[in-house]
Amino acid sequence: MGWLYMPRASLGGHSSAKSYLDAQFTYERPQADGSTRGLKVLASSCPGNRVYYAAAQVLTDGIAGEVFAIVCLVRWNPRDKEGYIFGYKDMDETMGPCEDQCPRHILDLLTPTDKAYALDWRRRCRANLERRDRKLADGDRIRLAEPMKFTDGHVGQEFLVEKRGRRMILRDPETRGCYRISRFKERAWSVVPTTKVHRTVFA
Structure with a gap:
C-alpha cells in the first residue's frame, strides 16, 4: 500500500x-x-x-x-x-x-x-x-565494530566512557579528545575488558 x-x-x-x-x-x-x-x-x-x-x-x-x-x-x-x-x-x-x-x-x-x-x-x-x-560505567573502555571518522577528521575505534551527571561523553584514549556518537546505544560496540585499580581506603 x-x-x-x-x-x-x-x-x-x-x-x-x-x-x-x-x-x-x-x-x-x-x-x-x-x-x-x-x-x-x-x-x-x-x-x-x-x-x-x-x-x-x-x-x-x-x-x-x-x-x-x-x-x-x-x-x-x-x-x-x-x-x-x-x-x-x-x-x-x-x-x-x-x-x-x-x-x-x-x-x-x-x-x-x-x-x-x-x-x-x-x-x-x-x-x-x-x-x-547495555549499561556502561564511568571509566569503561568501549570498542566500535568499525572505526568511525568524525567531523574534525579524527578516526577512532576505542574510547573511554566519562559520565557527567546524566551526560556521557567518549574520550579518545590517545588524543584525549572528546566525542559524541549519535544513536550510540543502537550501534555495534563492545566493552573492552580492563583491570580497574580501586582506591585504597585506610581505616
Whole structure:
C-alpha cells in the first residue's frame, strides 16, 4: 500500500498521528454471513511522529484471537503549505518492515507466529532492545565494530566512557579528545575488558 495524505479536517477530531491510527485499526464490521470481523489496538507507540508501532488483536464475533504487529511510516507536518499535515503508509510484521525499533511492551503482547518475515522482524526488534539496554560505567573502555571518522577528521575505534551527571561523553584514549556518537546505544560496540585499580581506603 502507498502513502495516504490528509488535511486536519480528515482526522476526525484526532490531535495526533497515534490517536488517529489507534482509531483506524480498532473496528468491528459485519460480514455477509452474519458474523463480525475486526481489530482492537491493545497498545501503540509513535515516537517522534515518525513510526507507529501497534499490537493489534484479531476479533471474530467479538472473540479475541491472535495478536500481531502493525507498523506505519508516519509524516506529521502541521505547517504543511498545502494543508496535508498527516500522511502514513501501513504494513504489518509479515511484510518484514525495515523499521525495527518497536517498544518491548508491544512486542510482549504479540502471540506466537510461524511467519518467517515476522519472526525475523521480532528478532531484530529484540536485538535492538538488548543493545539499548547495555549499561556502561564511568571509566569503561568501549570498542566500535568499525572505526568511525568524525567531523574534525579524527578516526577512532576505542574510547573511554566519562559520565557527567546524566551526560556521557567518549574520550579518545590517545588524543584525549572528546566525542559524541549519535544513536550510540543502537550501534555495534563492545566493552573492552580492563583491570580497574580501586582506591585504597585506610581505616
